[in-house]
Amino acid sequence: MKRILVTGGAGFIGSHLCEKLVSQGHDVICLDNYFTGSKLNISHLMDNHYFEVVRHDVTHPYFAEVDEIYNLACPASPIHYQYNPIKTIKTSVMGAINMLGLAKRIKAKILQASTSEVYGDPLEHPQTENYWGNVNPIGIRSCYDEGKRCAESLFMNYHRQNNVRIKIVRIFNTYGPRMNQNDGRVVSNFIVQALKNEPITIFGDGNQTRSFQYIDDLIEGMLRMMNSRDGFYGPVNIGNPHEFSMLNLANEIIDLTGSGSKIIYKPLPEDDPTQRQPDITLAKKELNNWEPKIELREGLKKTIEYFDNLLTT
Ligand code: NAD
Ligand code: UDP
Numbered sequence: 113m114k115r116i117l118v119t120g121g122a123g124f125i126g127s128h129l130c131e132k133l134v135s136q137g138h139d140v141i142c143l144d145n146y147f148t149g150s151k152l153n154i155s156h157l158m159d160n161h162y163f164e165v166v167r168h169d170v171t172h173p174y175f176a177e178v179d180e181i182y183n184l185a186c187p188a189s190p191i192h193y194q195y196n197p198i199k200t201i202k203t204s205v206m207g208a209i210n211m212l213g214l215a216k217r218i219k220a221k222i223l224q225a226s227t228s229e230v231y232g233d234p235l236e237h238p239q240t241e242n243y244w245g246n247v248n249p250i251g252i253r254s255c256y257d258e259g260k261r262c263a264e265s266l267f268m269n270y271h272r273q274n275n276v277r278i279k280i281v282r283i284f285n286t287y288g289p290r291m292n293q294n295d296g297r298v299v300s301n302f303i304v305q306a307l308k309n310e311p312i313t314i315f316g317d318g319n320q321t322r323s324f325q326y327i328d329d330l331i332e333g334m335l336r337m338m339n340s341r342d343g344f345y346g347p348v349n350i351g352n353p354h355e356f357s358m359l360n361l362a363n364e365i366i367d368l369t370g371s372g373s374k375i376i377y378k379p380l381p382e383d384d385p386t387q388r389q390p391d392i393t394l395a396k397k398e399l400n401n402w403e404p405k406i407e408l409r410e411g412l413k414k415t416i417e418y419f420d421n422l423l424t425t
Pocket of ligand 2 (some may be wrong): 235320
């Protein structure tokens with residue numbers, strides 16, 4: 113049994129991670145300020161004696177004796193991270209400094225939830241970890257992209273300067289139950305719109321692409337990364353290489369829900385990446401042949417079931 117701290121533990125990904133770690137018998141502290149997360153996401157874990165919740169903001173120092181830290185605290189959807197962009201940068205940068213400082217003091221291993229957004233609107237396709245990215249440093253997405261890039265730099269520097277044991281994963285678009293239905297991400301938006309028979313809002317012409325990974329595949333990848341060999345720090349891409357256009361996604365969701373929704377077109381947000389697909393060669397090599405197992409249609413069915421229950425209860 114390990115003592116494990118999960119920052120952002122009440123969010124979409126964090127709650128699934130806490131659930132998995134608790135089920136493996138670990139002693140888990142879930143730290144969150146509930147900006148985008150919710151107690152409902154973790155309510156089913158509250159009765160477990162090895163699960164503890166702390167209301168705390170990672171921009172302030174925190175101390176606990178743990179063996180491992182997963183640093184996930186940060187709003188992840190464009191609507192939420194652009195709501196207070198200065199706070200988003202502080203969360204990524206000061207959150208990383210505070211958690212790395214803690215890891216250094218208590219000699220814990222620490223994993224950073226980085227993002228495919230570090231590649232920006234990529235000029236190389238698919239993206240390997242060696243690609244340095246194409247990010248607009250002053251655009252409206254930069255509070256998130258540059259915050260995450262700075263956090264990666266901090267992780268590498270704490271490692272080089274202070275021998276902190278780090279792991280960095282670059283997560284590609286992930287979906288599944290417990291996504292926040294109001295956070296504007298494409299999968300939750302389209303599913304909720306389809307279930308309510310409301311128009312499906314495609315931004316731009318719908319030919320932009322993303323590669324969607326189901327939550328369970330991501331959690332498995334994160335656990336394997338935390339437990340990967342000493343000397344492997346990443347960054348490593350964790351995502352599903354199967355790429356879909358937003359039009360494909362809308363049609364798939366209309367088909368699966370049997371919805372009568374029509375597609376409508378809205379302006380493309382500023383700096384919206386045109387394409388994104390992970391090269392997962394490194395993950396396969398270093399993470400014991402890790403690769404996604406759940407294809408889009410199967411994962412969408414589970415996610416639709418979740419939102420259907422949520423909307424009808
Ligand atoms: P989420 O918004 O559901 O979860 C983020 C959690 O962090 C929330 O519970 C929120 O309340 C908490 N939080 C935010 N600011 C905080 C602060 N200052 N102090 C303490 N807690 C704070 O998002 P998610 O999709 O679960 O993303 C989790 C992590 O994974 C994020 O770091 C995100 O950047 C990264 N990521 C997610 C995706 C994705 O597709 N979901 C892709 C790439 C990277
Ligand atoms: N998108 C869309 N309709 C929506 C929400 C999003 O067409 O209702 C598009 C968005 O412009 C982007 C893609 O879907 O091209 C993925 O958006 P999301 O916010 O989920 O993720 P990110 O852009 O951060 O990869």
